[in-house]
Amino acid sequence: MIYAKQLTKKFGELVAVNKLDLFVKSGEIYGFLGPNGAGKTTTIKMLTGILKPTEGEIKLLGMNMENDEIAIKRAIGVVPDEPRMYDNLKGIEFMQFIMEIYKSPREETVKRFEDICKAFGIDYLDKFIGDYSHGMKQKLMLATVLMRQPRVVFLDEPTVGLDARSAKILKLWLRKMANNGAAIFMTTHVLEIAEKMCDRIGIINEGKLIAEGNLEELKELSKEKYETLEDLFLELTGGNEFKDIIDHLSE
Amino acid sequence: MKTLLILLKYRLKNTSFSRKTRSRFYIPGLQFLILLLVFGSLIFPGAYRTFSELKQYEESLNLSIVNGLSISESYFSFITLVMLVLGFLNFLPYLVYSLSDYEELNFLLQLPVKKGTIFVYKAFDAFAGTFMSFAIYIPIAFAFGLSRSLFYAFLTLLAAFTGYFLMLTLALFVSSLLFNHISRNIAKRLGGVLILVNAVVFLLLFSVVASNGSFEAGKILEISSSMAKRYLPSYWVAKAATGGGLEWLLLLFFGMWFFRMAYRFASKALFEPVESEKSIIAFNENKRVNLIKKEILLLARTEQSFFFFFYPLIFSIIMIFTTREMYSSTLVMVMISSFYASQMMVISMSSEFLSWPLPAYLPLKLETAILAKTILITMIYTTLFVVSILINVMYLDMNPLLLLSFPGAFMTFFISALLGVKFYLSSGAYKSGVHRRRLGLGSTLILEILTFVAAVGNIMVLMAFLYVRGMQKVNILLFDLLFSGTTGILLGLGIPIFASVVMTVYSMKALKKQLRLIKEGK
Structure with missing residues (x-):
């Protein structure tokens, strides 16, 4: 479903993403982890057609990003790290705009949207988006993506700003979508979420994919056995340089 | 206290003025x-x-x-x-x-x-x-x-x-x-x-x-x-x-x-925080918010829209009634409108980039979204221009032939709006995170000059030509000299067509270049 080969992005001299190979199959939740500035968001931007890669090939749902950008965009769903929308539209108007622009089948989309709104507690659709809090915007953004039931979903830090109930519902919803055959690609800094939700995890550091596999495979890859993904992540991304400080703070 | x-x-x-002078001369x-x-x-x-x-x-x-x-x-x-x-x-x-x-x-x-x-x-x-x-x-x-x-x-x-x-x-x-x-x-x-x-x-x-x-x-x-x-x-x-x-x-x-x-x-x-009222989602089955409707809603809800759209018309109407002179009132209106068309595009683009990267995720080309905005703003200003000409025709008893100048007005406002987008994107304001709703002084001045050139090249020449051809009482000798006879037709129609083509090609090329740079992350 998601295929990227030798994906590279350079900003002048800086290599933000370096020869990245990715493959996410149908029914899989893929967690993409890495420290700040590792290249996660740049990768998502390339995979979703916002940024043009300097080198490499991207295929989504069998379509090539170079030739079928619009068709790909219509088929996928993206929840960016910042839920920015049109402040001067009301929630309901934004939903209708998304439905029209994606040409989603009206009746079933509306039905699904109502269900999602009920689940997430979205009861502020008649208000202007500019008046929403971060969490309210994030829920609306999620609802307008999930209502279309895209076959590939990209989520950049989806749980940021969500209350515990909404975060739980999101996890369940994503799992349900994956069970129905969707491919889910998500980044997160909450390693516990990645540990519990993701079928496979890729760790990126300084633009390079340094490890990939399910939790067990990743633990095998590391020098020592670690109890949690957090310890493993720190080991792989060089965070163990700060282990003394972390241990001290943990006491 | x-x-x-x-x-x-x-x-x-916290002002740009103080930022420049604070180091040595700043006095609150x-x-x-x-x-x-x-x-x-x-x-x-x-x-x-x-x-x-x-x-x-x-x-x-x-x-x-x-x-x-x-x-x-x-x-x-x-x-x-x-x-x-x-x-x-x-x-x-x-x-x-x-x-x-x-x-x-x-x-x-x-x-x-x-x-x-x-x-x-x-x-x-x-x-x-x-x-x-x-x-x-x-x-x-x-x-x-x-x-x-x-x-x-x-x-x-x-x-x-x-x-x-x-x-x-x-x-x-x-x-x-x-x-x-x-x-x-x-x-x-x-x-x-x-x-x-x-x-x-x-x-x-x-x-x-x-x-x-x-x-x-x-x-x-x-x-x-x-x-x-x-x-x-x-x-x-x-x-x-x-x-x-x-x-x-x-x-x-x-x-x-x-x-x-x-x-x-x-x-x-x-x-005091406003309690959100619990409301049931009410879907109006006939209600659709497509691209154009979204643009209309956003424009209608932008605070500055009302002023930017109606001020040129009101200014022109007041001039018509006080000076009883058509050419100068229309000239002023077109000048203000063309500049405001570019400014409205800057405002409209900044609201688009406030929601960035959402517009880039949508299944349509960014060029299409920008063009929809441009056409809408151009149509509004052209309609207001036609209203102004109609008032002139009715109140000052001018020749209705002058209404034929509307394609020139359309092109003027279209080019001005495109220039607004070009300047907004090249200013890099969308990258700043602040999403400024206006351009810097330098860019605004250049934009004002370019929209002035667009207005003169397109509508003002065409109107002067129609003025002469409509056999109005002209009082401006230069118009008579320029736009009479066969050479007059060539000049009167040739200059606006030439100006429209050259400026549209320039604006479109510049716009495409900017969009390409965005895509490359530069």
């Missing part, structure tokens, strides 16, 4: 002082002479007093009324915008600062943006007082300050009522309407006072006397300036009362 001063100190520091409030001195040196001498002459005139002829005011006093009262009305119409929209700034309000509420202090701070903030009318009024008031004696000069200044304070508190009161009864978004839009009203009042006052391009002293004095009403605050200011005790009480009482009421309402409306 100390907290308020701290807030104001950092507010004054320096720009206001400079503005006051500039206006003072320009206005004071003339105002002082006028009031002195009026006073001598009164004394020598022993002129009667109207409603308790002498001629010079009623003239000062009239000027006060004009300045207070303009100040009010200027201050109120600024205040509404300032109080609608959620982000700053939320930040300020986190600080250990009293709500009342925040409210007063926001009022100061808004006043700083409308300082000009105050800077014009103060030298006039000082001149009026000094024409009597130094004591009266200070008394008049004090009365003027108190009168201005009353006007400001009235605006505070109105804005707090607005926020109490209507939503923040509607209040903001109303602010946009008020800016237009302000401009219209200014234009109307100017056309009344200076009809046929010259100021008539007799007419002004006649209006002044008729406006000297005992119930007007401007009357109280004039009386207080000359020692009226009751008027001082009235000014202070109403000033304090409005402030108290405004504070009470504003504390309730602005600083």
